[in-house]
Amino acid sequence: MALTPSKINTFTFMKLPSAWWCGVRLKYIDDKKAITSVKHKWVNQNPFKSMFWAVQGMAAELSTGALVMNEIQKSGKKISMLVANNKATFTKKATGRINFACEDGEQIADAIKKTVETGEGQTCWMKSVGVNQDGVEVSTFHFEWTVKVKE
Numbered sequence: 001m002a003l004t005p006s007k008i009n010t011f012t013f014m015k016l017p018s019a020w021w022c023g024v025r026l027k028y029i030d031d032k033k034a035i036t037s038v039k040h041k042w043v044n045q046n047p048f049k050s051m052f053w054a055v056q057g058m059a060a061e062l063s064t065g066a067l068v069m070n071e072i073q074k075s076g077k078k079i080s081m082l083v084a085n086n087k088a089t090f091t092k093k094a095t096g097r098i099n100f101a102c103e104d105g106e107q108i109a110d111a112i113k114k115t116v117e118t119g120e121g122q123t124c125w126m127k128s129v130g131v132n133q134d135g136v137e138v139s140t141f142h143f144e145w146t147v148k149v150k151e
Contacts (some may be wrong), residue, residue, distance in 0.1 A: 060141035
């Protein structure tokens with residue numbers, strides 16, 4: 001059964017409550033792309049009246065992690081997933097609604113296929129770009145995911 005935004009958002013409520021309370025939601029997912037959304041509000045702002053960088057990071061990570069979870073579920077195997085590294089660039093103040101899109105579903109599918117075939121851990125860098133309501137990029141996050149078949 002494919003993952004849906006509703007299922008992932010319920011998972012977020014149960015397992016990642018800080019992301020859920022800050023307003024992070026998955027809006028779209030397919031085999032290649034995932035989009036999350038979060039709106040700047042009092043509960044997730046910094047002292048400079050813009051969205052706290054860590055809230056942007058939660059939304060960006062969910063856009064990549066949802067694709068990882070989707071591919072793991074499709075594989076039918078027990079596979080561990082973990083972020084090993086991340087880096088971010090901030091280019092504009094994040095106010096209003098910010099959407100994060102990751103289009104690296106094929107890359108993580110290849111990594112999961114390799115770990116299933118070889119039994120060896122694999123890594124995959126995935127990128128998520130955050131844009132505001134005007135389509136202006138506010139931040140870009142890169143996450144290095146590690147995946148490995150559980151023994």
